[in-house]
Amino acid sequence: MTAGPWKMESQRSYFGRALVDLGRRNPNVVVVGADTTESLKSIDFGKAFPDRFFQLGIAEPNMISVAAGLAAAGKIPFATTYSVFGSAHTYNVIRQNVAYTNLNVKIFCSHAGLTVGPDGATHQINEDIGLMRGIPRMTVLVPADGPETARAAEAAAGMKGPIYCRFSRTNVPTVTSDQDGFAIGKARTLRDGSDVTLIGCGLMVARCLEAAQALERERVSARVINLSTVKPLDLPMIDRAARETGRIVTAEEHTVVHGIGAAVAAAIAVNHPVPVAMVGVQDVFGESGEAEELLRKYGLTAEKIVDAVHDLLKRGDRRK
Amino acid sequence: MVEVTEELIAALKRKAVTLRKHIVRMTHNVQSGHPGGSMSACDIVTALYFHVLRVDPKNPTWPDRDRFVLSKGHACPVWYAALAERGFFPVEELMTFRKLNSRLQGHPEFGTTPGVENAAGAEGQGLSFSVGLALAARMDHKAWRTYCVLGDGEQDVGQTWEAAMAASKYGLDNLTAFIDRNGIQQEGRTEDIMPLEPLRNKWEAFNWHVLNIDGHDFRQILAAIEEAHRTRGRPTVIIARTVKGKGVSFMENKIKYHGAATSDDELKLALAELEGMEASM
Ligand SMILES: Cc1ncc(C[n+]2csc(CCOP(=O)(O)OP(=O)(O)O)c2C)c(N)n1
Ligand SMILES: [Mg+2]
Numbered sequence: 001m002t003a004g005p006w007k008m009e010s011q012r013s014y015f016g017r018a019l020v021d022l023g024r025r026n027p028n029v030v031v032v033g034a035d036t037t038e039s040l041k042s043i044d045f046g047k048a049f050p051d052r053f054f055q056l057g058i059a060e061p062n063m064i065s066v067a068a069g070l071a072a073a074g075k076i077p078f079a080t081t082y083s084v085f086g087s088a089h090t091y092n093v094i095r096q097n098v099a100y101t102n103l104n105v106k107i108f109c110s111h112a113g114l115t116v117g118p119d120g121a122t123h124q125i126n127e128d129i130g131l132m133r134g135i136p137r138m139t140v141l142v143p144a145d146g147p148e149t150a151r152a153a154e155a156a157a158g159m160k161g162p163i164y165c166r167f168s169r170t171n172v173p174t175v176t177s178d179q180d181g182f183a184i185g186k187a188r189t190l191r192d193g194s195d196v197t198l199i200g201c202g203l204m205v206a207r208c209l210e211a212a213q214a215l216e217r218e219r220v221s222a223r224v225i226n227l228s229t230v231k232p233l234d235l236p237m238i239d240r241a242a243r244e245t246g247r248i249v250t251a252e253e254h255t256v257v258h259g260i261g262a263a264v265a266a267a268i269a270v271n272h273p274v275p276v277a278m279v280g281v282q283d284v285f286g287e288s289g290e291a292e293e294l295l296r297k298y299g300l301t302a303e304k305i306v307d308a309v310h311d312l313l314k315r316g317d318r319r320k
Numbered sequence: 321m322v323e324v325t326e327e328l329i330a331a332l333k334r335k336a337v338t339l340r341k342h343i344v345r346m347t348h349n350v351q352s353g354h355p356g357g358s359m360s361a362c363d364i365v366t367a368l369y370f371h372v373l374r375v376d377p378k379n380p381t382w383p384d385r386d387r388f389v390l391s392k393g394h395a396c397p398v399w400y401a402a403l404a405e406r407g408f409f410p411v412e413e414l415m416t417f418r419k420l421n422s423r424l425q426g427h428p429e430f431g432t433t434p435g436v437e438n439a440a441g442a443e444g445q446g447l448s449f450s451v452g453l454a455l456a457a458r459m460d461h462k463a464w465r466t467y468c469v470l471g472d473g474e475q476d477v478g479q480t481w482e483a484a485m486a487a488s489k490y491g492l493d494n495l496t497a498f499i500d501r502n503g504i505q506q507e508g509r510t511e512d513i514m515p516l517e518p519l520r521n522k523w524e525a526f527n528w529h530v531l532n533i534d535g536h537d538f539r540q541i542l543a544a545i546e547e548a549h550r551t552r553g554r555p556t557v558i559i560a561r562t563v564k565g566k567g568v569s570f571m572e573n574k575i576k577y578h579g580a581a582t583s584d585d586e587l588k589l590a591l592a593e594l595e596g597m598e599a600s601m
Contacts, residue, residue, distance in 0.1 A: 035473065035476070035505055035507055035513055035514075036506060037507060038506075043507070055513055055514070056514070057476035057513050058443050058444070058474065058476040058505065058506075059478060059514070085442065118353070118426045119427060119441070120426035120427050120441065121425065121429065122439065122440070123427065123441055287425060288418045288419065288422060288426040293420045
């Protein structure tokens with residue numbers, strides 16, 4: 001996907017292995033699926049622990065409520081499906097049976113965003129982050145790569161409360177390392193800089209790093225933050241970025257209407273207003289195409305991030 | 321409907337082979353899509369588009385047209401193939417399926433593809449949509465009918481049964497549903513993933529008129545549709561026993577071809593089989 005020094009890896013494979021690991025260590029971990037468990041690789045858990053795996057068919061609202069019941073009786077259920085079905089399709093079930101009931105349900109979904117590819121707009125959800133971060137009590141995770149997806153699953157199992165986590169169908173560049181660790185609620189600075197901060201999530205983190213490299217050649221110093229927890233936001237880190245670099249560009253494979261750009265911009269506006277630009281899907285549906293073509297057509301590239309930085313630099317109104 | 325002659329059956333059979341060739345080619349060309357469920361529904365779709373439906377390719381939004389709703393949207397290759405062969409858009413356009421900037425999206429998009437009546441992709445919405453169409457036809461005292469094709473995996477979806485109740489509440493005898501009973505869903509057999517049987521009894525309990533047929537026998541398909549037309553006061557559901565991947569021996573009954581295209585070698589074999597079938601007709 002990205003021309004860079006990075007290895008391309010499957011978040012789904014990391015997720016599947018992480019589930020099996022968790023299952024070995026904790027007999028309370030259970031998995032529910034909805035006729036997409038081979039895609040999600042949650043079937044790996046089903047093969048290892050058939051008694052703790054429940055195939056519920058094409059019935060996602062039922063799956064979420066069943067998970068809630070399991071959680072209410074002390075289990076740690078991972079509900080696994082495609083992002084469009086684990087968020088929008090089941091929104092009010094999640095709201096009432098999971099969040100309002102404050103249960104320990106972990107909704108882990110692949111096939112987020114445009115990079116679902118040829119299946120087209122019905123399957124490319126660019127609205128799930130906004131939907132989920134709007135629900136009280138919900139924690140929202142967007143891991144940047146395979147290893148971080150495994151760490152997110154691990155952290156989710158160790159935290160009490162509802163969690164939504166979204167990742168990609170396509171292979172993505174591995175940009176994090178094991179030393180990075182993973183703490184829910186903590187963003188991570190992957191690269192320091194002083195002129196602008198690029199805040200990305202998911203596969204856009206790699207594009208932020210690429211953009212930072214390109215900017216370095218123009219002597220623009222860009223900080224890069226991996227915002228793998230979208231909610232709760234790491235406010236201290238965002239506040240510091242605003243104060244120290246004076247400009248923020250966000251990048252997400254999600255609509256800019258209510259995604260991480262909107263979340264970050266709101267936090268900055270309240271705490272320390274500086275100019276913000278958002279790279280993301282505009283207020284439109286996607287379409288069929290190959291993942292990379294779609295990212296290009298919808299402006300989710302390193303070049304667009306660089307352009308956004310140029311625009312902010314031209315405005316010249318950096319305030320620290 | 322005109323009399324069912326040998327010539328008609330032969331013509332429908334030939335057309336179905338043509339559609340199957342398109343399905344295999346379209347999915348191979350883009351190396352994605354869902355050939356299996358397109359091929360199992362192919363004979364039903366062929367019977368509808370080439371004998372039953374009153375539609376006008378020159379005027380796809382003619383208000384008095386019959387409505388065809390594909391609830392299992394992933395099977396849209398068969399729909400696009402039928403629409404192209406029926407003259408709604410050029411046959412050459414089929415090869416743009418699932419490509420960037422195409423009118424033929426990976427799942428049906430309403431308003432983009434001439435002849436497509438509903439957006440689908442998330443399973444389970446088409447029958448409810450069809451209930452709305454059928455209610456509107458009745459309100460307006462119109463004779464047009466609504467036909468909806470569902471998957472058997474789609475019987476897992478709760479909304480399917482919400483629609484079933486609504487249709488029987490309103491006695492929608494202008495609505496006919498087909499269940500493509502191929503026995504396979506995305507990652508397994510329906511009876512392993514979520515057992516459906518006794519399916520007939522379920523629909524009967526929901527007050528539908530239920531018919532069981534062989535979904536690859538044109539005489540049975542047409543006779544069932546006739547019977548649905550004659551049935552008053554209740555919607556009809558035609559449970560059509562089918563074979564997923566029907567028409568290409570190595571694709572038949574294979575879970576894999578739910579969502580996998582053929583390789584280059586397999587494409588040759590598949591086309592050879594279908595052309596052999598054509599030649600023997
Ligand atoms: C609500 C929903 N959940 C999951 C999916 C993913 N999916 C696509 S097709 C399919 C299986 C469909 O099986 P069936 O209805 O039997 O279709 P057919 O065998 O006719 O192809 C699944 C699970 C979906 N499209 N919609
Ligand atoms: Mg099926």
